Amino acid sequence: FQPTYLTDFYKNGFNTTERNGELKKRYPDRFILNGAFDPRDGNKGLEYLESLVDNYGIKGVKLYTAEWKGDSKGYKLTDPEAVRYLEKCVELGVTNIHVHKGPTIWPLNSDAFDVTDIDQTATLFTDLTFIIEHCGLPRFEDFCWIAQQESNVWGGLAVVMAFIHTRPRYFGEVMAELLWWLGEDKLTFASDYALWHPKWLVEKFIDFELPEDLKERYGVDLTMEAKTKILGLNAASLYGIDVEAQKKKLANDGLAS
Numbered sequence: 092f093q094p095t096y097l098t099d100f101y102k103n104g105f106n107t108t109e110r111n112g113e114l115k116k117r118y119p120d121r122f123i124l125n126g127a128f129d130p131r132d133g134n135k136g137l138e139y140l141e142s143l144v145d146n147y148g149i150k151g152v153k154l155y156t157a158e159w160k161g162d163s164k165g166y167k168l169t170d171p172e173a174v175r176y177l178e179k180c181v182e183l184g185v186t187n188i189h190v191h192k193g194p195t196i197w198p199l200n201s202d203a204f205d206v207t208d209i210d211q212t213a214t215l216f217t218d219l220t221f222i223i224e225h226c227g228l229p230r231f232e233d234f235c236w237i238a239q240q241e242s243n244v245w246g247g248l249a250v251v252m253a254f255i256h257t258r259p260r261y262f263g264e265v266m267a268e269l270l271w272w273l274g275e276d277k278l279t280f281a282s283d284y285a286l287w288h289p290k291w292l293v294e295k296f297i298d299f300e301l302p303e304d305l306k307e308r309y310g311v312d313l314t315m316e317a318k319t320k321i322l323g324l325n326a327a328s329l330y331g332i333d334v335e336a337q338k339k340k341l342a343n344d345g346l347a348s
Contacts, residue, residue, distance in 0.1 A: 092122045093153040093189060093224075096129070099160060108143055115147075120340050123330055125151040125189065130172035131160050137179055144183045150330055151187030152180065153224075157195060157203035165203025168212040181218050187329050188216075192234065193225020193250050206234045213241040220329060222279060225250045226269065235272040245329075246273055248321070249281035255295045263301050267309040275317035279326045293322065 092111045096104040104110070108126045115122040126143035128136055143149050157165040166173060168190070180188065190209065195201045206227040213221050224247035227234025238244040246269055254262035269278055280296070282289030301313045327334050 092124050094125065094127045095153065095155055096127055097155070097158055099158070108147060108149070112147055118344070118346070120337070120344060121346065123150070123332075125149055125153055125187070126185070127153050127155070128176050129158060129160060130166055130170060130176045131163055133172070137176065140176065140179060140185070141183065144185065149185060151189060152185055153189045153191070155191045156208075157191070157199045157201075159199070164200050167205075167208040169208045174212075174215070177212070177216050177219065181216065186219055187222060188219050189222045189224055189247060191225065192223045192227045192230070194228055201229075204230075206230050206237060209234075209244060210237045210241065213237070213244050217243060219243065220245060222247045222329075224281060226265070231265070231268070235268060238277065239272045245277040245279060245325075247279050247281045249283050252281065252292050252296065253283065255292065255299055259299070260302070262299070263305050266313055267301060267305045267311055270311035270313065270317070271309045275314075275320050276325060278321045279329070280322045296322070 092115065094104070094106055094108045094111055096107055098104050108124065111122070112124055115124050124147050126140065126147065126149040128140045130136065132139070140152075154168075156167065159165070168174075168177070177188070180186070192204050192206045192209065195204060206223065209221055209223060213219075220243050221241075222245045223234055223238070226246045226248065228250060234246070238246060251262070251265055254265065280293075282292055297315075297318060299313065301311070306312050324334065326332075327337075
């Protein structure tokens with residue numbers, strides 16, 4: 092459950108960890124709660140990161156590098172302050188770093204979502220896993236080259252997934268590229284839940300088949316085994332979830348169908 096603060100635009104934040112935590116209280120076994128940090132917050136922000144670990148036991152953070160803060164219109168993970176925060180993540184055991192690197196909406200700056208800072212950062216912090224949400228779109232090719240080189244760089248399929256409906260051929264091409272460059276073990280499903288209910292995305296993804304010409308060209312296939320990994324098993328691995336035990340726990344929670 093990823094937070095997005097954007098406090099220059101939303102007085103109380105778009106969806107903060109604290110607000111997300113209220114939903115987790117209602118359904119404690121249904122959500123993994125992640126936190127966030129902004130390296131421009133200095134020492135106060137480091138204290139806040141520690142409090143998120145103490146209060147919520149977070150194992151991951153969502154970073155929004157194009158977020159505005161006063162006169163600043165974004166930051167890079169290679170900035171000295173960002174490095175200091177990532178060092179704190181290693182110290183605290185916050186090992187899953189989800190980074191928004193994708194399309195922007197007005198008035199945010201697209202350049203602040205450039206993927207090139209991931210390369211150096213992933214090399215420097217081999218104890219962390221960097222899940223690049225939106226797979227770098229519209230800098231997809233740069234992302235693929237970096238993720239192929241860096242074993243701790245994964246792809247998060249937010250935004251990518253929606254093309255299964257609007258541009259299915261393009262979706263197939265993107266998935267074929269991802270399977271060729273990253274493989275099925277470094278991809279995680281994402282739904283952009285704040286925009287729509289994810290049920291239709293899951294159903295379309297289960298039914299989707301790579302076109303035969305793409306299978307032949309890339310030598311890959313989006314098998315049911317690969318889909319199962321992408322839809323949940325890979326994320327379970329990242330967050331140390333015992334899938335069978337969790338399924339039993341959720342079987343009678345009133346939401347299972």
